[in-house]
Amino acid sequence: xxxxxxxxxxEAITEMATAYGCSExxxxxxxxxxxxxYFHRLKDGETCSWSGxxxxxxxxxxxx
Numbered sequence: 500x501x502x503x504x505x506x507x508x509x510e511a512i513t514e515m516a517t518a519y520g521c522s523e524x525x526x527x528x529x530x531x532x533x534x535x536x537y538f539h540r541l542k543d544g545e546t547c548s549w550s551g552x553x554x555x556x557x558x559x560x561x562x563x
Contacts, residue, residue, distance in 0.1 A: 502527075 504512070516523045541547065 515526045
């Protein structure tokens, strides 16, 4: 499967794969599993909050 990723997204995947000593494929699979669990918990009415402000969270996201 080919994914159309932004440069920053590709770099983040590579960085995490290096840090965790696994393949980029494993990083993407783990991210999908985490997202799936998060999505279904929110759908079931649970809530989630992150520490820090919105600006800090936005720094990690590179818009398309």
